Amino acid sequence: MNRIKEKFNLLKATNKKAFITFITAGDPSLSVTERLVLEMDRSGVDVVELGVPFSDPTADGPRIQASSMRSLKAGTTLAKILNLVKKIRKKSKIPLVLMTYYNPVYAYGIKKFARDAACAGVDGVIVPDLPPEEALELIKESRRFNLANIFLLAPTSTKERIKKVIQKGSGFIYYVSLTGVTGERKTIPPDLYKKLKEIKSLTRKPVAVGFGVSRAAQIKSILKKADGVIVGSALVGIIEKNSNRKTLYKEFNKKIDLFSKIIHFACKER
Amino acid sequence: MTIPNKKGYFGGFGGCFVPEVLIPALKELSKAYGDARKDKKFIKELDLLLHHYAGRPTPLYFAKRLSQTLGSDTRVYLKREDLAHTGAHKINNTLGQVLLAKRMGKKRIIAETGAGQHGVATATAAAMMGFPCEVYMGEEDIGRQALNVFRMKLLGAKVISVVSGSRTLKDSINEAMRDWVTNVRTTYYVIGSVVGPEPYPRMVRDFQSVIGKETKRQIVQAEGRLPDYLVACVGGGSNSIGLFHPFYKTKAKFIGVEAAGLGVNTHKHAATLGKGRVGVLHGSKSYVLEDKFGQINIAHSISAGLDYPGVGPEHSFYKNTHRAKYVSITDKEAVNAFKMLSEIEGIIPALEPSHALAWVKKFAPTLSKNKIIVVCLSGRGDKDVDIIADYESHKRKI
Numbered sequence: 023m024n025r026i027k028e029k030f031n032l033l034k035a036t037n038k039k040a041f042i043t044f045i046t047a048g049d050p051s052l053s054v055t056e057r058l059v060l061e062m063d064r065s066g067v068d069v070v071e072l073g074v075p076f077s078d079p080t081a082d083g084p085r086i087q088a089s090s091m092r093s094l095k096a097g098t099t100l101a102k103i104l105n106l107v108k109k110i111r112k113k114s115k116i117p118l119v120l121m122t123y124y125n126p127v128y129a130y131g132i133k134k135f136a137r138d139a140a141c142a143g144v145d146g147v148i149v150p151d152l153p154p155e156e157a158l159e160l161i162k163e164s165r166r167f168n169l170a171n172i173f174l175l176a177p178t179s180t181k182e183r184i185k186k187v188i189q190k191g192s193g194f195i196y197y198v199s200l201t202g203v204t205g206e207r208k209t210i211p212p213d214l215y216k217k218l219k220e221i222k223s224l225t226r227k228p229v230a231v232g233f234g235v236s237r238a239a240q241i242k243s244i245l246k247k248a249d250g251v252i253v254g255s256a257l258v259g260i261i262e263k264n265s266n267r268k269t270l271y272k273e274f275n276k277k278i279d280l281f282s283k284i285i286h287f288a289c290k291e292r
Numbered sequence: 293m294t295i296p297n298k299k300g301y302f303g304g305f306g307g308c309f310v311p312e313v314l315i316p317a318l319k320e321l322s323k324a325y326g327d328a329r330k331d332k333k334f335i336k337e338l339d340l341l342l343h344h345y346a347g348r349p350t351p352l353y354f355a356k357r358l359s360q361t362l363g364s365d366t367r368v369y370l371k372r373e374d375l376a377h378t379g380a381h382k383i384n385n386t387l388g389q390v391l392l393a394k395r396m397g398k399k400r401i402i403a404e405t406g407a408g409q410h411g412v413a414t415a416t417a418a419a420m421m422g423f424p425c426e427v428y429m430g431e432e433d434i435g436r437q438a439l440n441v442f443r444m445k446l447l448g449a450k451v452i453s454v455v456s457g458s459r460t461l462k463d464s465i466n467e468a469m470r471d472w473v474t475n476v477r478t479t480y481y482v483i484g485s486v487v488g489p490e491p492y493p494r495m496v497r498d499f500q501s502v503i504g505k506e507t508k509r510q511i512v513q514a515e516g517r518l519p520d521y522l523v524a525c526v527g528g529g530s531n532s533i534g535l536f537h538p539f540y541k542t543k544a545k546f547i548g549v550e551a552a553g554l555g556v557n558t559h560k561h562a563a564t565l566g567k568g569r570v571g572v573l574h575g576s577k578s579y580v581l582e583d584k585f586g587q588i589n590i591a592h593s594i595s596a597g598l599d600y601p602g603v604g605p606e607h608s609f610y611k612n613t614h615r616a617k618y619v620s621i622t623d624k625e626a627v628n629a630f631k632m633l634s635e636i637e638g639i640i641p642a643l644e645p646s647h648a649l650a651w652v653k654k655f656a657p658t659l660s661k662n663k664i665i666v667v668c669l670s671g672r673g674d675k676d677v678d679i680i681a682d683y684e685s686h687k688r689k690i
Contacts, residue, residue, distance in 0.1 A: 076586075076587065077457065077587040077588045078457065078462065078463075078466050078573065078574075078588050079466075080311070080466050080469045080470060080473075080574075081311045081470075081473065083470075084456075087456060094587065099585045100585065100586075123572075124309055124572045125571050125572045125573065125580075125582070125586040125587075125588070126585060126586035126587070127586070128571055128572055128586060129569075129571060129582065129584065129585060129586025130585075130586065150311045150312075151309045151310055151311055151572070151575075152309060153308065153309075153310070153312055153315055155299065155308065156307055156308065156309055173312070174311065174312040174313075175312060176311070176312045176313035177313070178312075178313050178314075178315075178316045178317065178476060178477070179312060179313075179315075179316065180316055183312070183315060183316065187312070198311075198312065198313060201313050201473060201474055201475070201476050201477065202473060202474040203470050203473060203474065
């Protein structure tokens with residue numbers, strides 16, 4: 023079974039919610055990324071999304087844009103990230119998802135990408151600028167290699183779109199909490215619950231909420247309706263601020279341990 | 293054959309590669325545009341604006357002295373888009389799109405701009421129809437197109453300096469898309485070229501096709517026949533598609549002239565069709581300038597309007613089906629053509645169409661007798677005089 027599916031089954035059986043994280047692979051270096059993934063595994067993170075940097079990240083806010091640029095400057099490529107995944111797989115079974123824009127995947131070759139990613143130990147793919155209509159080839163190749171195709175839904179998605187994304191997607195549904203780019207926000211958009219309720223009424227697939235999620239109160243309240251939350255910019259911010267490795271690991275661990283407690287505890291409180 | 297097809301594909305190029313949040317907005321736009329095209333009232337209103345406000349039809353001018361220098365009895369006509377209101381062809385598209393935004397009940401207009409011509413044309417249309425307008429412009433372009441920045445401000449628009457990436461047109465599009473993703477419910481994004489996700493490439497083409505439609509009428513009136521060559525510069529490719537498209541089914545040869553910058557064998561050029569590979573940028577599949585890992589390269593041209601590492605999908609389709617031929621012209625050749633036209637015809641062209649003129653200057657003497665060439669003079673050169681002065685003084689120093 024696909025590791026993402028297995029993880030969500032396990033979480034459901036134990037009445038828990040998923041803690042999903044995002045960091046850009048190769049920011050500031052691939053060896054730091056390796057260590058951070060292992061720390062996240064230890065801390066109880068359920069799924070890790072590794073960002074494959076792209077020169078023109080139109081769906082990202084300033085923080086992840088800057089992170090992508092640092093990674094590209096360090097010479098990160100898709101092939102090097104797949105090598106990193108191979109290395110991590112020797113030490114960890116944590117579900118790993120690659121999140122990238124379509125052009126680096128297209129340049130690599132879709133068939134080759136699906137095969138190499140699966141062989142390296144990747145479990146799923148998120149491509150924000152590739153809606154299901156344009157993803158036919160990627161879906162076909164991903165199915166062959168048991169890679170999950172995680173598609174996004176947004177506050178503007180109509181019922182027709184929701185149905186389509188549910189039908190084409192696998193792994194989990196990524197609900198974008200707001201109309202906007204990635205980055206921390208103070209509040210939760212008012213229409214979030216209504217939309218989550220609508221989506222949940224149409225599918226039994228797990229739904230995780232990302233974009234703008236970073237505060238304890240937000241997380242607790244989102245998890246009343248969703249099956250998981252995705253935290254990205256808040257973690258990338260820690261990488262940005264700590265150029266010293268020692269303090270980076272310390273600060274990073276403190277943050278993920280805290281989130282882990284909130285998320286896994288939130289479920290017990292219900 | 294209808295191009296594009298229902299999914300927005302011109303052959304294998306085009307499509308709709310955008311984040312989910314924009315999909316409903318693009319469907320709404322596609323439907324609204326479809327309805328508007330069939331609405332006689334909308335068409336009439338746009339026609340009146342183009343006529344009384346933008347000054348259309350623009351003249352098709354026989355460039356007698358230019359033709360004489362080329363020999364072989366070649367006759368060169370200039371389609372005078374430089375005489376349209378705001379000084380370039382961009383107004384054809386922005387009047388159409390802002391009128392559509394009004395029809396759709398949108399409250400705010402945003403746009404990206406490279407040379408500033410599209411920004412000025414959008415700010416103009418927004419001012420005239422009473423919309424607040426914000427224009428994204430790369431910091432680098434703001435520096436080299438100061439006149440247009442000031443014009444936009446005079447027109448009441450807010451110019452937002454883009455400091456991400458290469459700080460040129462590609463990054464302004466990224467930033468405008470981020471704005472649109474955020475404010476999609478109230479905001480209309482006026483894309484300035486035949487690029488972007490479906491329906492933009494075909495919609496902008498339709499609005500710009502007025503150039504080719506007028507040319508067809510005017511050249512038949514002047515010469516009693518259709519031209520042999522249509523020549524236009526290609527950055528994103530809106531003035532060229534506007535000229536070419538109405539001639540698609542004729543025998544006229546299409547020549548698209550890209551910017552070779554310092555030379556296509558250097559890293560400093562913008563010859564996307566000549567040197568690029570197929571990729572996905574800004575919402576559609578087309579030729580792009582990229583490295584082997586799919587990271588977009590930074591383009592270079594002395595002309596800010598051609599300084600773009602992507603190109604409209606319809607051009608990629610024309611290239612692969614050999615309907616058009618794409619060539620390139622260096623900064624130096626373009627500057628020489630700029631000066632030549634100023635001196636022998638009394639017309640100061642923008643640096644963008646100077647590339648098209650340079651091709652004519654270079655290749656017309658090799659043509660057989662009695663050819664008719666139409667060049668799209670897409671804009672006037674006032675905005676470029678500082679760049680030319682800089683270029684000249686730099687040359688003198690070397």
